[in-house]
Amino acid sequence: xxxxxxxxxxxxxxxxxxxxxxxxxxxxxxxxxxxxxxxxxxxxxxxxxxxxxxxxxxxxxxxxxxxxxxxxxxxxxxxxxxxxxxxxxxxxxxxxxxxxxxxxxxxxxxxxxxxxxxxxxxxxxxxxxxxxxxxxxxxxxxxxxxxxxxxxxxxxxxxxxxxxxxxxxxxxxxxxxxxxxxxxxxxxxxxxxxxxx
Amino acid sequence: xxxxxxxxxxxxxxxxxxxxxxxxxxxxxxxxxxxxxxxxxxxxxxxxxxxxxxxxxxxxxxxxxxxxxxxxxxxxxxxxxxxxxxxxxxxxxxxxxxxxxxxxxxxxxxxxxxxxxxxxxxxxxxxxxxxxxxxxxxxxxxxxxxxxxxxxxxxxxxxxxxxxxxxxxxxxxxxxxxxxxxxxxxxxxxxxxxxxxxxxxxxxxxxxxxxxxxxxxxxxxxxxxxxxxxxxxxxxxxxxxxxxxxxxxxxxxxxxxxxxxxxxxxxxxxxxxxxxxxxxxxxxxxxxxxxxxxxxxxxxxxxxxxxxxxxxxxxxxxxxxxxxxxxxxxxxxxxxxxxxxxxxxxxxxxxxxxxxxxxxxxxxxxxxxxxxxxxxxxxxxxxxxxxxxxxxxxxxxxxxxxxxxxxxxxxxxxxxxxxxxxxxxxxxxxxxxxxxx
Numbered sequence: 001x002x003x004x005x006x007x008x009x010x011x012x013x014x015x016x017x018x019x020x021x022x023x024x025x026x027x028x029x030x031x032x033x034x035x036x037x038x039x040x041x042x043x044x045x046x047x048x049x050x051x052x053x054x055x056x057x058x059x060x061x062x063x064x065x066x067x068x069x070x071x072x073x074x075x076x077x078x079x080x081x082x083x084x085x086x087x088x089x090x091x092x093x094x095x096x097x098x099x100x101x102x103x104x105x106x107x108x109x110x111x112x113x114x115x116x117x118x119x120x121x122x123x124x125x126x127x128x129x130x131x132x133x134x135x136x137x138x139x140x141x142x143x144x145x146x147x148x149x150x151x152x153x154x155x156x157x158x159x160x161x162x163x164x165x166x167x168x169x170x171x172x173x174x175x176x177x178x179x180x181x182x183x184x185x186x187x188x189x190x191x192x193x194x195x196x197x
Numbered sequence: 198x199x200x201x202x203x204x205x206x207x208x209x210x211x212x213x214x215x216x217x218x219x220x221x222x223x224x225x226x227x228x229x230x231x232x233x234x235x236x237x238x239x240x241x242x243x244x245x246x247x248x249x250x251x252x253x254x255x256x257x258x259x260x261x262x263x264x265x266x267x268x269x270x271x272x273x274x275x276x277x278x279x280x281x282x283x284x285x286x287x288x289x290x291x292x293x294x295x296x297x298x299x300x301x302x303x304x305x306x307x308x309x310x311x312x313x314x315x316x317x318x319x320x321x322x323x324x325x326x327x328x329x330x331x332x333x334x335x336x337x338x339x340x341x342x343x344x345x346x347x348x349x350x351x352x353x354x355x356x357x358x359x360x361x362x363x364x365x366x367x368x369x370x371x372x373x374x375x376x377x378x379x380x381x382x383x384x385x386x387x388x389x390x391x392x393x394x395x396x397x398x399x400x401x402x403x404x405x406x407x408x409x410x411x412x413x414x415x416x417x418x419x420x421x422x423x424x425x426x427x428x429x430x431x432x433x434x435x436x437x438x439x440x441x442x443x444x445x446x447x448x449x450x451x452x453x454x455x456x457x458x459x460x461x462x463x464x465x466x467x468x469x470x471x472x473x474x475x476x477x478x479x480x481x482x483x484x485x486x487x488x489x490x491x492x493x494x495x496x497x498x499x500x501x502x503x504x505x506x507x508x509x510x511x512x513x514x515x516x517x518x519x520x521x522x523x524x525x526x527x528x529x530x531x532x533x534x535x536x537x538x539x540x541x542x543x544x545x546x547x548x549x550x551x552x553x554x555x556x557x558x559x560x561x562x563x564x565x566x567x568x569x570x571x572x573x574x575x576x577x578x579x580x581x582x583x584x585x586x587x588x589x590x591x592x593x594x595x596x597x598x599x600x601x602x603x604x605x606x607x608x609x610x611x612x613x614x615x616x617x618x619x620x621x622x623x624x625x626x627x628x629x630x631x632x633x634x
Contacts, residue, residue, distance in 0.1 A: 025312045025567050053439045057568070059581045059594035094581060096568050096596070100439070100453065103460050107568065129442035132604050133596075155269040155633060164277055165592075171274075171281050 002049050002102045004028045010050050014043040028106040034119050037110050041125040044097050044108075052097035055126040056105070058133035060141040062114060064167045065089040089114035091141050095122070095130075112143065114166070121145035140165035234262060239618070241270050247344065247622060248629035252606070259614045264607040268600075271633035279593050283559030284310055285520060287590055289380040291580075294595060295631030296377055297337040300330045300369075301573040303382035306593070308463055309569030309582040310384040313562050316518060320465070322386040322511040324502050327464040328399060329369065329381070330571070331495040335406065336365040337574035338488045342413065345485075345623040349426045354416065361409050368398055374531040386512035389524045389531070396503055403496055403503075410492065417485075427482040431609040431621040434479050441605040445576025445598055446491065447625060450476045450483035457572035469501040481624035491574075518560050521552040559588040575599050575626055595634060599627035 004022055011030060012018050018040065019031040032040055044052040065086050095108040110119055122130050124147055134145040135154040142163040145151060153160060162169055172184045240251035249270035255263040275294055279287045291306045292299040304326055311317060318326070343358025366376040372391050373381035381388050392398075417423045433443065435451040448455055454473040458466045474490035476483035512519045523537035541549040564586035570579035576598030583592040602625050609621045 023565050023567075024315075024563070025565060027566065027568065029566070054442060054444070056442065056570075056577060057579055057581060057594070057596035059592075059596075061583050061592045061594075094566070094594075096579065096581065098577075100455050100460075105568070107566070126440070126442075128440050128604055128608075129601075132600060136600075153269075155272040157269070164274065171277055 001104050002051075002099070004106075006049050007104070007106060010047045011040060011043055014047070015039045030106070030108050032108055032110050034110050034112055037108070037122070038120050038125060040108060041095075041122055045125055049102075051099045051101050052105075053100050054098040055095065055122060055129040056098045057094075057096040058122070058130045058137055059094050060137045060143060060165065061092045061094065062141055062166045063090050063092065064114065091117050091143055093119050093137060093143060114142075117141065117143040119143055119145055121148040121151075123148055139163065142166065239615075241267075247627055250603075250622065250627065250629055250632070252618065252622070254615065254618065256615065261610045261613055261615065261618060264610045264618060266603050266606055268603070268629070268632050271629045273634065275634050276593055276595065279590050281589065283588050284384055284562055284590060285559055287593065288383055289378075291593075291595070292378045292380050293630065294634050295573065295575070295578070295597065295599065295628045297340050297628050298333055298573045298575070298578070298631075299378055300326075300333040300382060301571055301578055302595075303380065304330055304463070305569050305571040305573075305578050305580045306582070307382050307384045308571070309567045309580045310562060312567050312569060313565055313582065313584055314384065314518060314560075315563070316385060316513050316515060318386040318513060319510050320507040321390075321509045323464040324507050325372075325387060325391055325395075325511065326382055327466055328499050328502050329372070330464075331499050332365050332368060332399075332402070334495045334574045335492045336362045338492050339365070341488060341574075341623075341626045342485075345626070346417075346423075348619050348623050349423065351417065351420070351423060354413065357409070357413065357416075361406065364402060364405065368402060371395075371398060383512075383520055385515070385518045385520070386510070388520065390511045396506055399499060399503055403500060406496060407493075410489070414489070424482070426616075426620055427480065427485055427624075428478075429480050429482075430613065430617050431481045431624050432479050433605055433609050437608060438605070441608065442601045443576070443605050445572070445574070445602070446484050446487045447602060447605075448576070449474060450487045451479040452477050457570055457577055461570060463571055466498065469498050471498050481620050484624045516551060517555075521548070521555050561586060561588050562590075570596070573598055575628065575631070576602060595631075597631040597634065599625075599629070599631040600634075603627050603632060 007028060008020050015036055018036060020029060021031070022028050030040060041055075044050045063086060065088050090111050091114045093110045093112065095110075096105060097108065098105040112119055121134055122145075123134070131148070131150070132154060134148050135150070135152060137143050138145060138151055139153040139156050140163055152158065156164065235256045237254050237256060238251065239254055241249040251267040251270065253265040253267060254261055275290045279290045282290070287306060287310075288303050291302045294302050339358045339362040343355045343362070346352070346354030346358065369379060370376050372395065373379035373388070433441075433447065433451060435448065435453045438448045438451050438453070444455065452475050454475050456473040458471075459473060471494045474487050474494065476487050523534040524531050525534040541552050562584040564584050566581070566583050568579055568581050570577050572578075577596065578598055579596030581594040581596065582590060585591040606621055606625060609625075610618045613621070
């Protein structure tokens with residue numbers, strides 16, 4: 001098993017200006033600029049220490065502009081103090097890589113603005129491992145993976161408008177007629193008594 | 198609320214025409230690409246495509262040139278829904294994803310939440326989790342054997358597989374109150390303790406299953422049709438498995454002894470002896486043998502856990518996390534424990550306040566990312582959980598093994614015949630509830 005230090009050393013030696021951190025739960029994450037992604041993926045695949053044979057997972061997390069984050073968590077009340085953090089919305093694309101021979105795994109995080117979300121596709125380095133996952137992130141977040149052979153929707157209908165996992169996309173409230181010409185309003189507008197009837 | 202317009206995307210030149218998922222588009226499907234090749238549609242209602250999987254096949258006579266899986270028919274937005282509910286309620290959603298491995302889904306999610314919380318479930322809860330997930334693996338492989346057998350014409354196997362699985366579901370029902378979709382494993386432990394006859398029930402099941410498994414072997418191992426349909430079909434070697442991200446029995450059948458119970462042990466599984474079965478042939482037959490052996494190894498693990506079954510609580514001590522509603526199993530199913538109701542309603546105001554706050558608001562989870570993975574019957578089941586420090590998950594992404602493994606159906610089918618596509622899909626064992634989520 002390669003330790004975190006060995007992985008960091010191998011990656012930072014090959015690609016310049018790569019930031020990393022180890023979270024409170026002990027997971028190693030590299031924070032990358034989209035331009036660095038393919039170089040780092042290549043190192044992860046080819047380096048003998050990192051030896052990540054498997055691109056396990058690609059997922060997205062949307063942090064919209066003006067979102068509140070916790071500044072302080074006082075132990076006395078248990079209720080957090082919050083501040084508005086971002087002027088521009090961002091999407092984090094998270095890659096989980098796993099080494100079968102080494103038995104370790106770590107994460108790559110690429111941050112892109114949500115109004116122009118473009119990330120190079122990993123299909124050039126790991127040819128087929130993430131074709132579905134990248135289509136899913138495109139479908140759900142609107143991140144375009146440049147160089148992907150088939151950048152189309154995968155879970156939602158092909159003619160769907162919008163990207164459902166973005167935080168400004170409501171749960172419910174999409175204009176779809178159900179039986180009796182009813183539509184389901186978003187949760188904060190829902191009158192439960194009415195729904196029950 | 199403004200919905201995002203779809204951004205520009207790269208159009209694949211080789212992708213001819215749109216394949217809408219609203220159905221009724223048969224006429225728009227080209228029935229001939231050129232003189233010799235033909236595109237035909239299989240599913241989503243085809244009985245051999247495991248639910249609602251749709252495959253668009255390019256054929257030259259009977260030979261498959263390309264398989265395009267079209268998925269999404271069972272998409273229910275579980276990940277999005279979970280963002281609007283508390284952490285404990287998440288279990289109820291995720292158990293409904295891969296409906297043949299509900300306990301693995303609950304376990305992977307709860308392990309991730311526990312890691313963010315910095316707590317660990319008590320020993321007894323871990324033992325019960327391990328026993329139930331291993332039984333779940335057997336039940337899932339039984340359904341695979343049953344449906345796979347049915348798809349290949351071994352219809353009696355279908356009846357036997359579902360019959361034995363029902364005994365395992367009876368065990369789940371006796372403990373959680375539900376055959377499937379249990380929501381029994383919760384962040385911090387279990388919903389409630391197992392019944393007093395839990396160990397006897399498990400042991401009775403362990404005595405019963407091996408004799409039945411010998412019957413399946415007698416039925417199938419020398420069956421000429423079963424042999425000729427499986428052997429040499431859907432070959433995918435280890436390197437190609439990794440290229441496509443394929444894990445689980447398919448990877449092990451290609452000779453790689455990769456098992457997350459070894460790599461990232463959970464629920465104290467490292468304390469018990471078990472083998473990781475592998476095979477060298479990498480075809481559908483190899484997957485059949487690997488899965489049969491995995492069922493035996495699961496029973497081996499369960500026996501060892503039962504031999505030294507720990508006592509004690511099944512939920513963490515921390516009253517800020519532990520679900521307050523103590524429940525008990527009565528003759529009419531699971532309900533409130535009368536002693537607990539007496540306690541919060543008659544004796545302790547503080548207990549009532551705590552109960553009320555935890556049930557309505559839930560607990561907060563420290564901000565951060567976590568990736569928690571377990572070995573589900575189909576491979577690596579990973580939960581990428583993001584918390585922003587509130588009482589609800591900020592984002593939960595599920596790395597579903599069925600979803601990833603389905604990518605390889607194209608590679609595995611090319612050059613084979615249409616009837617072999619069914620064998621390939623059956624040997625991958627995708628569960629559409631997990632693929633589409």
